[in-house]
Amino acid sequence: MKNVTIMGAGYVGLPTAAHWASQHNVTVYDPFNDKIKCVKGTIEGKNDNYIHEKGLDEKLRNNKSRLIFTSSLENALENPDFVFIAVGTPPNNKGRADLSYVAQAASDIGKVINKDCIVVNKSTVPPGTAYLVEEKINDELKKRGEQYNISVGSCPEFMAEGTAMENLRTPDRIVFGCDNPKALDALTNFFLYQHDRSRLVPMRTVSSELTKYAANSMLASRLSFMNELSILCDEIGADVKEIERGIGLDFRIGKKFLKAGFGYGGSCFGKDTMAISQFGRLSGVDLGVINAAIKANGDVVDHFFQKIRQHYAGNLSGRNLAIWGVGFKAGTDDLRDSRSVELVKRLERDGANLVVYDPVPMALTNFNQLGLANCVTCNEQYDTALEKIDGIVIGNEAMSFRDPDISKLTVMRNKVIFDGKNCVVEPALNDLRENGFIYKSMGKDIMAACVDKNKLVRFLEEEYMS
Ligand code: UGA
Numbered sequence: 001m002k003n004v005t006i007m008g009a010g011y012v013g014l015p016t017a018a019h020w021a022s023q024h025n026v027t028v029y030d031p032f033n034d035k036i037k038c039v040k041g042t043i044e045g046k047n048d049n050y051i052h053e054k055g056l057d058e059k060l061r062n063n064k065s066r067l068i069f070t071s072s073l074e075n076a077l078e079n080p081d082f083v084f085i086a087v088g089t090p091p092n093n094k095g096r097a098d099l100s101y102v103a104q105a106a107s108d109i110g111k112v113i114n115k116d117c118i119v120v121n122k123s124t125v126p127p128g129t130a131y132l133v134e135e136k137i138n139d140e141l142k143k144r145g146e147q148y149n150i151s152v153g154s155c156p157e158f159m160a161e162g163t164a165m166e167n168l169r170t171p172d173r174i175v176f177g178c179d180n181p182k183a184l185d186a187l188t189n190f191f192l193y194q195h196d197r198s199r200l201v202p203m204r205t206v207s208s209e210l211t212k213y214a215a216n217s218m219l220a221s222r223l224s225f226m227n228e229l230s231i232l233c234d235e236i237g238a239d240v241k242e243i244e245r246g247i248g249l250d251f252r253i254g255k256k257f258l259k260a261g262f263g264y265g266g267s268c269f270g271k272d273t274m275a276i277s278q279f280g281r282l283s284g285v286d287l288g289v290i291n292a293a294i295k296a297n298g299d300v301v302d303h304f305f306q307k308i309r310q311h312y313a314g315n316l317s318g319r320n321l322a323i324w325g326v327g328f329k330a331g332t333d334d335l336r337d338s339r340s341v342e343l344v345k346r347l348e349r350d351g352a353n354l355v356v357y358d359p360v361p362m363a364l365t366n367f368n369q370l371g372l373a374n375c376v377t378c379n380e381q382y383d384t385a386l387e388k389i390d391g392i393v394i395g396n397e398a399m400s401f402r403d404p405d406i407s408k409l410t411v412m413r414n415k416v417i418f419d420g421k422n423c424v425v426e427p428a429l430n431d432l433r434e435n436g437f438i439y440k441s442m443g444k445d446i447m448a449a450c451v452d453k454n455k456l457v458r459f460l461e462e463e464y465m466s
Contacts (some may be wrong), residue, residue, distance in 0.1 A: 002190060005080040007105040009035050009069070011164070012122055012157050013057055013086035013266075019168040021063035023193050029076030030070050036069045036220065043067075052333050052362060055165035077112045082190060084155070085133065086122040095274040097126055105456050106133040109150075110140025116149040118183045122157050124213070124272060126279045127206040130154045131176075146266065153178030153187060154205055156212030160280060161266070162331045175201045177208025181362065213276040217290050219257050219267040226294035230260035230422075230443025231303050237451035240443030241422060259397075260442050262304035262420040263297045265328035267336040270297070275457070300442075301339055305346045307440060308418050317351030322389050325396030325421075326358045326367045333362030340395025341370070343420070347393075348374045355389070361399050382408040391416035397423040406431040416440070 002024045006013045009030035016392060017028045030036055031425050041047040042057055043064050048371075049057055060067065070076050077083065087101040102123050119137065121130055125447045134152040141147060155176040159167035178184040184202050191200050203211070231238040240260045248255035264270070273294050280287035312319055328338040335341050342355055352377045358364050364377045381400055389412045394401050409415070417424070417432065419441040424432070432439050 002081040002193075003027070003079050005029060005076050005083045006107070007076070007083065007101045008087035008101075008123075009039060010086065010088060011051060011053075011161060012159070012345075013084075014039065014051055014065060015053055015159065015164040015168060016084070016122070016157070017067060018056055018063060019165065020060035021066040021351075022059075025066050026412075027076050027078075027080070028067070028069065029073065031071055033071040037070050039069055045279070052360070053164050054162060054331075059165060063230075072110050077109060077114075079115065080113075080117050083109055083113075083117055083119045083188075084122050085119065086140060086157075086415070088423060089123050089125055089271075089275075091271045091274060092212075094278065096278045097124065097271070097275045099125060099129060099132065102129060102133065106136035107140050110137035111144070112195075113137070113141075113148060113150065114146075118178075119150055119152045120178075120187065121152070121154045121209075124156060124216075124268070125209055126213075126275065126277075127209040129176070129209060130205045151180040151183035152205075153180075153183055154208045155187070156208060156215075161328070161334060165462060170197060172193065173199050173201050175203065175208050175211045177203045177205040179205050179302055213272055213279070216268055216272040217276050217287075217293070219298070220264055220273045221289055221293040222257050223260075223264045223269075226258050227263060227300040227442065228259040228296050232301065233443030234307075234445055237445070238443070243443075253456050260422060261300075261397075262442055263300045263339040265337040265339045265342075267328075267334065270294075270336045270337040273297075299343055301346075303341055304418070304442060305422050308347065308391070309350065311391070311416060311418075311438075311440065315351075316347060319352045319384050319390045320388050321347060321352050321354055322378075322392045323347075323354050323356045324358075324388070324392055324394045324401050325398050325409035326356055326428060327360055327363040327396055329362060330396050330398040333360045333366055335363065335366050335370070338395075341367070341422070343393070343395065344375065345372065348372055358396075359400055388412040391418060394419045394421055394423060397421040403428045406435055406437075409437070410435055419444075 004020055004024045005027045006017045007029050009028050013028060017026045020026050035050060037045060038050050038199040041367050042049040043060050043269050085102060087105050089097040092098040103126060121133055130152045135151055153176060175196060178187060188200060188202055223297045234238040244258045247253050248258050275292050277287050277294060309316055323344055326335060326338060326340045328334055328336060348354060356367055356375055356377045368377055391414055402425050417437060417439050422441045422444050429439060
């Protein structure tokens with residue numbers, strides 16, 4: 001059993017603490033006392049947590065005897081074997097990761113630490129940040145005239161919102177880096193408490209930092225690839241879902257993260273692709289593939305918006321649209337970089353009136369805080385004044401959108417569904433068709449009169465046979 005301190009009680013720090021406390025004594029430090037109070041209240045069953053993560057509160061309660069929450073630095077850093085930094089690295093106005101919170105955490109460690117320990121950065125950062133952290137700690141130690149043996153490494157996090165607890169329990173891999181071999185061994189042993197050696201991927205520090213950007217950028221690029229392909233599918237009457245299956249079964253490609261839609265969102269993919277692109281540029285390396293993925297992610301929202309607009313002959317003024325799903329993905333209240341919110345803003349600017357529903361109540365609360373004009377929220381999926389609705393726009397892949405109760409939708413004055421995530425399942429699609437609905441999606445336009453053979457043949461003759 002080790003003494004672990006986690007700096008930062010956010011989306012990464014809090015679930016990680018809850019999970020590790022199954023085996024270690026974990027102290028969580030956050031300078032915001034409100035957060036500390038809130039999480040303590042949650043553990044005592046007094047209030048809701050400020051993070052909505054499946055299984056998190058239960059884990060916190062189960063492991064409460066090995067968890068300490070504090071906003072006192074001295075208490076947090078009294079006796080740690082390992083200190084993990086898990087603070088935010090939001091994009092700054094140049095699209096680069098803002099390292100000021102990481103640097104602050106490092107200085108804070110240097111100010112109060114009184115023993116040798118290993119410091120590990122978990123925040124998503126540009127390569128080299130661990131060296132910066134080391135320097136900040138040593139600067140503070142020097143000021144105090146103290147000298148401790150503090151090795152600094154990195155251990156990027158790969159959990160996703162909504163599945164964080166499951167990802168922590170059964171990770172595909174644990175990537176960690178440290179240039180000091182003894183510290184790397186100590187980290188290996190720390191992770192061996194819970195995970196099989198085959199899951200551990202020790203490496204040099206900068207490689208581990210870059211691995212995180214590489215993973216998110218590859219997934220984002222893969223999605224941009226599929227999203228672009230869906231636009232081509234729309235053009236020629238192909239079905240992107242069939243292509244997903246057709247390529248996903250190739251083990252070299254794999255099935256995951258192939259689902260096309262009107263763009264990827266969330267607090268990570270957009271931020272991290274931008275950050276690595278900037279890092280590449282500043283390092284003199286043009287990351288053309290990633291830059292293209294970023295551009296494609298903007299274009300694909302526009303494509304979906306134009307598809308909706310064209311359906312109403314280019315005029316959205318006075319149209320009433322129901323928006324199903326505003327969280328950046330299903331099951332989250334997080335609206336950061338939500339493509340759905342981006343789309344809502346465009347629809348609203350173009351004159352549409354919007355009735356917004358999401359199965360996660362906090363997502364609606366957060367949406368209301370955006371203060372957008374011509375938008376009202378609604379707490380029930382089928383209570384969106386449907387008889388006045390000209391179309392439903394699906395903005396995320398929540399379960400209840402996949403197989404909607406069509407009998408409740410037939411009152412709509414214009415029977416159209418725009419499925420930005422291609423999530424409505426096959427039997428429901430048949431029901432829609434039978435009930436006279438128009439269904440438009442991203443690369444799966446089942447109402448299109450099949451493939452326009454004649455058009456394709458003329459095109460091939462003209463462009464490919466001269
Ligand atoms: C992502 C990564 O998946 C995690 O591994 C990583 O740890 C995390 O970022 C992070 O850096 O902290 P997250 O942002 O929570 O996790 O969400 P994802 O589930 O990856 O989804 C991102 C976006 O891709 C969503 O908008 C989702 O709808 C979209 N997506 C995902 C698709 O459009 N199609 C797919 O097939 C999969």
